[in-house]
Amino acid sequence: MQFGIFTVGDRTVDPTTGHEPTEHARITAMVAIAQKAEEVGLDVFASGEHHNPPFVPSSPTTLLGYIAAKTEKLILSTATTLITTNDPVKIAEDFAMLQHLSGGRVDLTLGRGNTGPVYPWFGQDIRQGIPLALENYALLRRLWREEYVDWEGQFRTPLQGFQSTPRPLDGVAPFVWHGSIRSPEIAEQAAYYGDGFFANNIFWPKEHYMKLIGYYRARFEHYGHGLASEAIVGLGGQAFMRTKSQDAVNEFRPYFDNAPVYGHGPSLEEFTEQTPLTVGSPQQVIDRYAAMRDHFGDYQRQLFLMDHAGLPLKTVLEQLDILGGEVVPVLRKEFARNRPANVPDGPTHASLVAAAERAARGESLLTDTAEPALTEPSTRV
Known part of the structure; x- marks a missing residue:
């Protein structure tokens, strides 16, 4: 079981002091937060991708490449990489480069984002969001797995004998999670390829995500990747902690009430x-x-959102001390208890290399060949 944090990189005014961090301060704070995550024993740091204020992480691979040089064990990921508005060729090359620089400590979560204007900013039509996600990933997958690619699709210029560079580290592509909070088509896509499915799980009741994850698990098994219980699932979450519960509520309330994402809506309670x-x-x-x-079955990755809504860096680092020192060690034991032997661990570069070696020896019946075009799922959640 992998535990970590993800950041959306918002630059929000602290409602208790009126202080608004500069872009530079927020970016350097994200680096400090990642280093702290490794220090307290977390496994993963993931950065969102945004191209509009008040967010700063417009170039996650640049940020993660710098963090890779500052850390030794941390898995570096995204939450999310915009598969709809980034060129798949650039994604293929950027993340292969990051693989090499980090020694394989990288994976990524593909998503469509939640900012409608980003589509025209990058020359795309939001009404084509799902078709873009499906077609772009089909190309990205080929670019990582085939030496030379001939390609012709609907949304980009054709490729003829194109070779992306550098090639993936050890010949193994980064692990891909497909992120969604509402689209069964994306759950279908993840299941079809046998990839991971990441449900952000921070905005809606659990019953919604239970249906979406249940659908992904059923389709994972349908496509022959293993039992539904063996599907690769990740969840988001949020927490704010103090020794005394009421102290946590009192301290966090003004940040919640003024948060740009959910402030001025439902009460904290x-x-x-x-x-x-x-x-x-x-x-x-x-x-x-x-x-x-x-609610969700045994799963592989739990990420927490800890650094948002204007919380000062000092407070975030204190929260990570609590998360890594008091919470995650207990959760590791809880999730390990009675965990079925067939449920896989969270993916790592080493585990992917080992799986590729087994497949090369003919020990796996799964194959990536003969992949038909994906269409809209036949079953709705």
Whole structure:
């Protein structure tokens, strides 16, 4: 089980002080947060991709490449990489380069984002969001797995004998998670290829995500990648902790009330009841998240959003001390307890290389050949 944090990189005014960090301060804070995540024993740091204020991470691979040089063990990921508005050729080359620089400590989450204007900014039509996601990933996958690619599709110029460079480290592409909060087509895509499915799980009630993840698991098994229980699932989450629960509530409330994403909407109490946001003691967070597999089954990755809504860096680092020191060690034990032997661990470069070697020896019946074009799922969640 992998635990980590993800950041959306918002540059938000601290409602308790009126201080707004500069872009430079926010970017350097994200680096410090990643280093702290490794220091406290977390496994993953993931950065979002945004091209509009108040967000700063417009170039996640640049950020992650710098963090790779500052860390040794941390898996570097995205939350998300915009598969709809980035050129698949550039994604293929950027993440292969990041693989080499990080020694394989990289994977990525593909998504469509939640900012409508980003489509015309990059010359695309938001009404083509799903077809873009399907076609662009089909090309990206080939670019990583085939030495020379001939390609002709709907949304980009054709390729003839194109070779992306550098080639993936050890001949193994980065692991791909497909991220979605509402689209069964994306769950279908993840299942079809046997990739991971990441449900952000921070805005809506668990019943919504249970349906979406259940659909992904069923289709994963349908396509012959293994049992539904063996599908690769990741979840997002949020927490704010203090030793005393009421202290956590009192401290976090002004940040929640003024957050650009969910501020001025449901109350803190309503939101924590309806979503995985947990504001209270470390034990309350442990209890809440240990119960996640009762709803979603055994899964592979749990990420937390910790540095948003104007929280000062000092507070975020304190939260990571609590998360890494008091919460995650207990959750590791809880998730390991009675975990079926057939449920895979979270993907790493080493595990992917080992799987490729087994496949080369003929020990796997799965194949990436003969992949037909994906269409809209036949079953709705």
